[in-house]
Amino acid sequence: MQRLSHQRCFGGWQDVYRHRAESLGCDMNFAVYLPPQAEREACPVLYWLSGLTCTEQNFITKAGAQRYAAEHGVVIVAPDTSPRGEGVADDPAYDLGMGAGFYVDATQAPWSAHYRMQSYVADELPALVERGFAVSHRRGIFGHSMGGHGALITALRHPGRYASVSAFSPIVAPGRVPWGEKALTAYLGDDRDAWRAWDASELVATAREKLPILIDQGEADEFLATQLRPDLLETACAAAGHPLTVRRHAGYDHSYYFIASFIGEHIAHHARALRT
Amino acid sequence: MQRLSHQRCFGGWQDVYRHRAESLGCDMNFAVYLPPQAEREACPVLYWLSGLTCTEQNFITKAGAQRYAAEHGVVIVAPDTSPRGEGVADDPAYDLGMGAGFYVDATQAPWSAHYRMQSYVADELPALVERGFAVSHRRGIFGHSMGGHGALITALRHPGRYASVSAFSPIVAPGRVPWGEKALTAYLGDDRDAWRAWDASELVATAREKLPILIDQGEADEFLATQLRPDLLETACAAAGHPLTVRRHAGYDHSYYFIASFIGEHIAHHARALRT
Numbered sequence: 033m034q035r036l037s038h039q040r041c042f043g044g045w046q047d048v049y050r051h052r053a054e055s056l057g058c059d060m061n062f063a064v065y066l067p068p069q070a071e072r073e074a075c076p077v078l079y080w081l082s083g084l085t086c087t088e089q090n091f092i093t094k095a096g097a098q099r100y101a102a103e104h105g106v107v108i109v110a111p112d113t114s115p116r117g118e119g120v121a122d123d124p125a126y127d128l129g130m131g132a133g134f135y136v137d138a139t140q141a142p143w144s145a146h147y148r149m150q151s152y153v154a155d156e157l158p159a160l161v162e163r164g165f166a167v168s169h170r171r172g173i174f175g176h177s178m179g180g181h182g183a184l185i186t187a188l189r190h191p192g193r194y195a196s197v198s199a200f201s202p203i204v205a206p207g208r209v210p211w212g213e214k215a216l217t218a219y220l221g222d223d224r225d226a227w228r229a230w231d232a233s234e235l236v237a238t239a240r241e242k243l244p245i246l247i248d249q250g251e252a253d254e255f256l257a258t259q260l261r262p263d264l265l266e267t268a269c270a271a272a273g274h275p276l277t278v279r280r281h282a283g284y285d286h287s288y289y290f291i292a293s294f295i296g297e298h299i300a301h302h303a304r305a306l307r308t
Numbered sequence: 309m310q311r312l313s314h315q316r317c318f319g320g321w322q323d324v325y326r327h328r329a330e331s332l333g334c335d336m337n338f339a340v341y342l343p344p345q346a347e348r349e350a351c352p353v354l355y356w357l358s359g360l361t362c363t364e365q366n367f368i369t370k371a372g373a374q375r376y377a378a379e380h381g382v383v384i385v386a387p388d389t390s391p392r393g394e395g396v397a398d399d400p401a402y403d404l405g406m407g408a409g410f411y412v413d414a415t416q417a418p419w420s421a422h423y424r425m426q427s428y429v430a431d432e433l434p435a436l437v438e439r440g441f442a443v444s445h446r447r448g449i450f451g452h453s454m455g456g457h458g459a460l461i462t463a464l465r466h467p468g469r470y471a472s473v474s475a476f477s478p479i480v481a482p483g484r485v486p487w488g489e490k491a492l493t494a495y496l497g498d499d500r501d502a503w504r505a506w507d508a509s510e511l512v513a514t515a516r517e518k519l520p521i522l523i524d525q526g527e528a529d530e531f532l533a534t535q536l537r538p539d540l541l542e543t544a545c546a547a548a549g550h551p552l553t554v555r556r557h558a559g560y561d562h563s564y565y566f567i568a569s570f571i572g573e574h575i576a577h578h579a580r581a582l583r584t
């Protein structure tokens with residue numbers, strides 16, 4: 033691991049590291065915020081998954097999360113959104129390829145050579161973080177839009193691995209919306225049955241662990257009706273008896289101004305689960 | 309005035325406007341955060357002046373100020389850092405021309421045609437804001453680096469106009485540091501006597517109003533010893549009996565991670581003066 037930057041923030045440190053990601057077959061950047069408490073105790077780790085087009089930078093510069101992480105003594109790790117670099121497949125569209133890994137393990141060429149973001153965020157990165165930093169093994173996960181989808185499926189696919197999960201404006205049913213249909217077709221192929229293991233609105237039906245889900249959604253979000261459809265997860269959770277809270281906020285859009293407005297409440301939600 | 313964006317944030321609105329700036333002879337963008345209180349009362353206005361290379365966007369996306377503005381009921385206006393557009397003089401260097409107006413009124417060609425940022429931030433913009441929004445006539449001013457210099461000279465040059473002033477990592481003595489010497493030579497000419505009216509460390513000697521100055525400075529700031537030199541303002545304020553608080557923070561650099569860490573305390577400082 034090579035440390036690319038190291039900046040004091042709210043009494044802790046906002047760092048960015050670069051490392052060789054074996055699951056992805058490329059070098060990857062990830063950000064880590066170490067709150068002041070991390071100097072003297074093993075803090076829990078909250079993983080943030082970003083949305084389409086983002087790198088590890090968007091969340092750490094725009095969400096204002098460090099204040100709350102410092103308040104609650106929580107480490108926050110924010111990876112990039114896809115493999116990158118020479119030799120990594122890409123597509124000119126913003127919603128496929130680099131910046132659009134969708135947190136799945138691709139099975140279709142050319143994507144399957146590098147696009148194994150689920151293995152990276154669920155396995156390799158936590159192992160690296162727990163080996164490289166003096167943190168606890170308590171984990172939470174959250175994210176935004178494509179990263180909200182990533183947080184939901186990662187928690188649902190790994191019962192017992194996360195103590196808490198939440199999302200801002202998530203894609204909850206990728207198998208039934210245009211962003212998801214395009215990405216899952218490319219990464220997983222045409223067989224829609226294979227998509228169900230990567231779709232939160234399908235996974236809740238068979239979830240062994242009923243980890244409560246918290247979702248915040250802006251009502252002025254330009255993608256709400258076409259791409260996000262929280263109603264599809266509400267229906268699925270109601271049928272499965274899976275605990276879900278969807279909070280709708282009048283006037284808020286899909287941007288980091290929305291995330292910043294409620295990030296403190298999400299971190300408090302995770303801290304309650306992580307620090308008990 | 310044309311509204312370019314309108315985004316809900318912490319219960320208020322983060323807006324960006326574009327207008328014809330007569331003092332600058334070009335179109336300009338400025339950001340305005342309207343806290344929830346602005347819907348029912350005339351809130352005071354806090355002006356933020358950004359540093360080299362910034363536009364009106366940097367502060368509103370990175371500082372995390374909206375939370376505190378909403379808490380205290382303060383409007384925050386953040387202008388761009390120079391005139392822009394076709395026909396506006398520029399220089400390839402990052403520290404002269406566009407993005408580097410230094411908040412002075414230039415007297416030297418080619419800059420004098422458009423670079424009148426002092427008139428813009430001290431006169432035209434407040435008049436526009438107080439005419440266009442239902443705000444009070446109570447004003448505070450703060451900024452970062454070149455914008456910290458801008459906040460200090462603007463307050464010192466206009467006794468009675470601002471109820472409060474503060475700065476992050478400001479250039480306090482532009483006549484005695486490389487950034488300032490270069491800019492003031494270009495904008496004001498070789499006569500160093502003419503620079504004194506644009507140098508906070510000179511202006512405090514003759515200030516009619518002893519408005520207390522709050523400064524936060526990171527000790528790991530890469531520009532501290534060469535460009536910022538808060539000690540020069542401390543010496544000048546001590547000689548003049550001008551109230552000054554400089555808080556030095558171990559480990560913090562020149563970035564928005566530093567600003568975000570202490571922006572809440574600055575807004576509280578201004579709110580105490582503005583809302584009494």
